[in-house]
Amino acid sequence: MGKKLSSNMEMYLKTILRLGQDDQPVRVKAIAESLEITMPSVSEALRTLKSKGLVLHPSYGEVKLSARGARLAEGINNRFVVLQRFLAEVLKVDEKTAEHEACEIEHVLGADTFMRLTAYLDFLSNCQKDLSDIVEHFHEYLEWRLAGEACPVCGSPGDQSTTLEDK
Amino acid sequence: MGKKLSSNMEMYLKTILRLGQDDQPVRVKAIAESLEITMPSVSEALRTLKSKGLVLHPSYGEVKLSARGARLAEGINNRFVVLQRFLAEVLKVDEKTAEHEACEIEHVLGADTFMRLTAYLDFLSNCQKDLSDIVEHFHEYLEWRLAGEACPVCGSPGDQSTTLEDK
DNA sequence: AAGTTATATTAGGCGCGCCAAACTCTGTCA
DNA sequence: TGACAGAGTTTGGCGCGCCTAATATAACTT
Numbered sequence A, B: 001m002g003k004k005l006s007s008n009m010e011m012y013l014k015t016i017l018r019l020g021q022d023d024q025p026v027r028v029k030a031i032a033e034s035l036e037i038t039m040p041s042v043s044e045a046l047r048t049l050k051s052k053g054l055v056l057h058p059s060y061g062e063v064k065l066s067a068r069g070a071r072l073a074e075g076i077n078n079r080f081v082v083l084q085r086f087l088a089e090v091l092k093v094d095e096k097t098a099e100h101e102a103c104e105i106e107h108v109l110g111a112d113t114f115m116r117l118t119a120y121l122d123f124l125s126n127c128q129k130d131l132s133d134i135v136e137h138f139h140e141y142l143e144w145r146l147a148g149e150a151c152p153v154c155g156s157p158g159d160q161s162t163t164l165e166d167k
Numbered sequence C: 001a002a003g004t005t006a007t008a009t010t011a012g013g014c015g016c017g018c019c020a021a022a023c024t025c026t027g028t029c030a
Numbered sequence D: 001t002g003a004c005a006g007a008g009t010t011t012g013g014c015g016c017g018c019c020t021a022a023t024a025t026a027a028c029t030t
Helices: A007-020 A027-036 A039-051 A067-090 A094-105 A111-126 A136-147 B008-022 B026-034 B039-051 B065-091 B093-107 B110-128 B133-144
Strands: none
Touching: A007 A027, A007 A039, A007 A067, A027 A039, A067 A094, A067 A111, A067 A136, A094 B110, A111 B039, A111 B093, A111 B133, A136 B110, B008 B026, B008 B039, B008 B065, B026 B039, B065 B093, B065 B110
């Protein structure tokens, strides 16, 4: 069916889903604030999404997801959650950053990759007692490395100075 | 200095870097083919990048990266490589897909996250013999899971049916 | 040197997603 | 009921990145 949605359209869907979970009617204003854009932009986007049958939105009325829209939104949101978990729990990325970056990546990765990432998280947390603290081991290693020292267990260098280019 | 580059501009830089590694003069045509866009689009982008001092490009001449452009491009390329390795080697994502998805994500993640991901890969491959085959364990787990069966070692379910929404 | 071909650039246009300004509804409260 | 405030929409405009068509330059070929 419908071609692939743009990242932006996906963000609208996800936002509507999440706002709807506070079980209050979802309003244009709330979407705009949540996405930090203006109401006209939201109005316009909703027109697009309506035309694709993903949202229901009587003029001046409440915004709702259609069944298809909701399915999509939930998929996107799941992806988001998985990514956020990986970044925050495994890589120990700062919470704000993890949220932000997960939000960008969620639109990029295919279903297969997500399934694999989910499996990986499950593997690390649910499977085999003696593997379940790998992540903790990694966090120790990370601290040594951040301190610029060699890894105490294996001597893996702390100076692989991960090419911090930027700005 | 200069504000953040767009994903597209980053892609141009990375492409120029990679084409330059075949130590032949980099031409507009090659960039266009590599990115699967038309030459006018490349011309235009080069004008932008030139104005930011990231590429050198006499009219009708050879395209080169400036020192700053090269530094940026290398950073982007490093990010790409790390992501690609993670997707392909850890998650066992199909090679083509890994390349494509890494290419999208490389523009999104910050330096800190990349450092952490690099550290994670190093940790998995270099550190402590008895941890170095975690990935293999995971790959076994993944196969069971893909077959829809429970994990033989821990009983972790194969039916977590990772919400395959889509299409 | 002149013509042919390949490469590069300019010109003009399009879709997307955003904006500010102006206008229109809706609900509330004298 | 009528007027005001706040939410929502329409209008017109802008930047980015892409396109095709037309033009310009460079590089061969004879």
